[in-house]
Each structure stands twice: as C-alpha cells, then as structure tokens.
Amino acid sequence: MNLTELFAKPDPAFAAAVTRLLERFHRTDDSEAPYRRDRFCQQLDDPCMPENGMDPQAYLTRLEQLIPGVSHLASRHYMGHMTAPLPAFTGELARLLVMLNQNPMKMESSRLLSFLEREVLAKLHRLVYQAPDDFYQSQMHAKDAALGVMTSGGTIANVTALWLARNHAVGDNLFHLVEQGYRGAVILGSRLMHYSFDKGMDLLGLGAASVRRLETDADNRLSLPALEAAIAECRAQRIKVIAIIGVAGSTDFGSVDPLPELAAIARREGIHFHVDAAWGGPTLFSPRYQPLLAGIAQADTVTLDGHKQLLIPLGTGMLLCKRPDLVMAVKREAPYAIRASSFDQGRFTLEGTRPANALYLDAAFQLLGEAGYRTLIEANYDKARRMAALIDADPAFELMSAPVMNLLSYRCLPPHLQGQPLDEAANVQINAFNVALQKAQRAEGHSFVSRTQRTLPPYGDQPLVLLRAVLLNPAIEESDIQALLADQIRLGRTIAAELFAGH
Known part of the structure; x- marks a missing residue:
C-alpha cells in the first residue's frame, strides 16, 4: 500500500478485523495473557522503527499479538479501578471524533x-x-x-x-x-x-x-x-x-x-x-x-x-x-x-x-439523559451496599469502611486470625497476606480489586493494607461479587499456607 492510499477512505476489511479483535477480547479476561513483566518486556523490546511501512494485514497480525495483553477493564469481574466501561455507541462516536480531528x-x-x-x-x-x-x-x-x-x-x-x-x-x-x-x-x-x-x-x-x-x-x-x-x-x-x-x-x-x-x-x-x-x-x-x-x-x-x-x-x-x-x-x-x-x-x-471530547459528553447526555444516569448511579451505589453486607457477614473478611458511594475498603483475614482479636502484630501479618492476595488475584487474571494503604481509627496510626472495590460497571451482578470474594477465599488458603506455616 502506498502513502496516498493510507489517507484514502477507510479499508472495510481492516475495520471488520478490528471489530473481530474487540469482540474476541471482550469474551476473555487477563488470564489469557497473565501479567508477567519480563515476558511483556521481551515481547516489546525493539527500539527501531521499520524502514518501510508494513502492509495493514501484517499490522493486524501485530495487533492480534498485543491485544490479549491489555487490561480487561470492562469485565464485570474487575472491580478495582475507576475507569468506566463505555456505552456501545462510544466506538462509532470515537471514529467520528478522531477523523474530524477538531x-x-x-x-x-x-x-x-x-x-x-x-x-x-x-x-x-x-x-x-x-x-x-x-x-x-x-x-x-x-x-x-x-x-x-x-x-x-x-x-x-x-x-x-x-x-x-x-x-x-x-x-x-x-x-x-x-x-x-x-x-x-x-x-x-x-x-x-x-x-x-x-x-x-x-x-x-x-x-x-x-x-x-x-x-x-x-x-x-x-x-x-x-x-x-x-x-x-x-x-x-x-x-x-x-x-x-x-x-x-x-x-x-x-x-x-x-x-x-x-x-x-x-x-x-x-x-x-x-x-x-x-x-x-x-x-x-x-x-x-x-x-x-x-x-x-x-x-x-x-x-x-x-x-x-x-x-x-x-x-x-x-x-x-x-x-x-x-x-x-x-x-x-x-x-x-x-x-x-x-x-x-x-x-x-x-x-x-x-x-473535542465535549462530543462524548453531548452524546452521553442526549442518549442516557438524567434518568439514565440516575438509574446507573443508584444501582451501583446499591451494589456497593450489598457487597459490604456480604463482606460483613463472612468471617474471612473485615469491612473497613461502610460505603458512602460505590467504593468500599475491606481486608481478607488469614484463617488463623479469623475471629481473633487483632493487635499490631496481627495487622503486620494481615498486611503481608493482603498484598500477596491482591497480587495473586491480579496475576491469575479472572477477577480483580485494587489495594491501598491507610490508617484507620480502630487501629491507631498503624498503616493498614486495604483491598479496594469499585462498583462502577452496570453489568456487575451479585453473583459476580460472590465469585470475586470466593476467588479471594480460595487464593487466600494457598497464600496463608505459604506465609504462615505452623500457625
């Protein structure tokens, strides 16, 4: 393909191939290409630009190798980040906005x-x-x-x-x-x-x-x-x-x-x-x-x-x-x-x-309306309260803050500390346990929450590692929340056996 053709009308075959890539991506999760920094570095280690541009079909092959390694933020099992899943109309609107280039x-x-x-x-x-x-x-x-x-x-x-x-x-x-x-x-x-x-x-x-x-x-x-x-x-x-x-x-x-x-x-x-x-x-x-x-x-x-x-x-x-x-x-x-x-x-x-990203806002305002936003906000805030109730009722977890909006923080407790008084020494163990658990869940790639570290009044000035859930995706159902917590309990048993042998 010559340079002039690159500026001509879009290639329908290229567009169709990208659509197939997206459809396949949304049917998978991060477990298809688990996060391994050394492997990702090896996959992308070429500092030289090609002398001549490649054929679009060849570039599609490159995309097929790259896309599995990106984060599946729109998955309903990923409840750890503040990046929203996008309404379906956004893709076509993005194409319009990019090509207008205002x-x-x-x-x-x-x-x-x-x-x-x-x-x-x-x-x-x-x-x-x-x-x-x-x-x-x-x-x-x-x-x-x-x-x-x-x-x-x-x-x-x-x-x-x-x-x-x-x-x-x-x-x-x-x-x-x-x-x-x-x-x-x-x-x-x-x-x-x-x-x-x-x-x-x-x-x-x-x-x-x-x-x-x-x-x-x-x-x-x-x-x-x-x-x-x-x-x-x-x-x-x-x-x-x-x-x-x-x-x-x-x-x-x-x-x-x-x-x-x-x-x-x-x-x-x-x-x-x-x-x-x-x-x-x-x-x-x-x-x-x-x-x-x-x-x-x-x-x-x-x-x-x-x-x-x-x-x-x-x-x-x-x-x-x-x-x-x-x-x-x-x-x-x-x-x-x-x-x-x-x-x-x-x-x-x-x-x-x-x-001109105001066009995205205009589309969302016109297509969702105040009623649409109201429905989504209230559903997500209610889900956070349901997740908090599930956590509070399970001895494997400790709810650290009641949800105000649709964020909540909690900890997973290793089996030997469940139901026990938690002092400074116990919190040191719980911190290590939750860091390892969050990393293991992220590496496995089926579900995800993020983590933070804060002090909280019940435990004085001791920094605590907290798991952080974000209930933003409208596709999340209670069964997805239950599955995520079950993943943490399952992974936690293995991690506890490794970290606390003898307890």
Missing part, C-alpha cells in the same frame, strides 16, 4: 464544536450550581467569561483550579506574596486529597510543603477542628491560605468532606473553596443520594472527571466555575491563534491543542 482551543479549528463545548459545560454547571435559566442564557456563550473549561482529566482540572485560586489570591507573580507581607502560601485539605494537588502546587512554584494534609474524622472526612487550627497557625505564621480543598468522593473510601461547613469557613476567611468531585459529582443525578453532596453549590470551583461516573472515554475532565468571570485571572493570548478579541476557549485553558 481542536477546540480555537474557534477557527472547531467552529460549532466550540459552542457545543460551552453548552455541555452549562449543563454540568446547572447540575452542580442550579443557577436560574436567565443566568445560563446570558453566560453560556458570553465572550469574556466561561462557566468552566474542558481538560484532559481531573488532574489538569485540579491544577487549573489552583492556578485560578493562586492568581486571585496573590496575582501571577509570587513576589506579590512578599509585598503583601506573607512568608509563603499553602492549600489546606484532608489527608485523602488527590495527589494532583501536590503536582499543582509544585508547578505553581510553591513546593510540596505548601500542601497541608490535615487529619480526618471517624468517617474519613476532613476534621473541622484540624482545619480551624491550621488556619489559625497560618495566620500566626503569616502564611497565605490560597484555597481550601473539599473532597466529594475520596479515591480510597468514597467519603465526602463536610462541604457546607468548609464553604462557611472559606467564606468567613475570604479563601477560595474548591471541591474535587472527580468521582462523586454525578451523585447529583440521584435524588436519593444527592444529599451526600450538600454544600457543593457553594464552591468557587468544582472538578469533574468524565471517564469515571459520567461513563465517557479517558481524557475528559472539567473544571466548573461558579462565577463565569473567574477564568479571566488566567486569560492568555497569542497573536497567531487566540487573540484578545477572540471567542476562543483556549484563552482560559492550561492546555493548548486538545481533542
């Missing part, structure tokens, strides 16, 4: 899709802030304003929020801190804040010490006394607090900080209030669970992440701004692209060129 940084390179981006951001803004209709009519397509910005994910959305907060608090020059009599600047949030905030403060030139992670209460929520003490300490030390961070759906527990109280403190102190709702934001679709996010509408900025509970592909994040003029604090221009007089969203985004 760049919404600038209106000239995306035209109508620039306006679509503003419309979907307005829908999300309305979900969170519930402003009146005339607000959206006047602000949705306002020139020097934005209801939010699209990003490549929750991390960039959080970094953008810090950028906005810093510029509003002290301007875009850190020397202004000194001029205002401050010795430094920090953000305050719980120990469960996402690590993207560390990245953001580093990029803003404020360093790792500027992220102050405070204690949480028994429900894994930011401690209000700890926050008040930190604010008082910062005031005494002449440290500027540029933002208070509230978490709406922590990655470990799905816990939600006390948002109304945090908003009140931020308002009293004149501090930017940001809520990281990358995971929990879509809870607002459910009248039954919506009270979990009470107070979120008082946030100055809110992060959402599309590839999680909004069920769209990776690479789509959103930062919403309560006040549309907030984005003017980071406005940037370029004479060849985003000029001062332009309508371009790229004036307000950290990233320049990016895909």
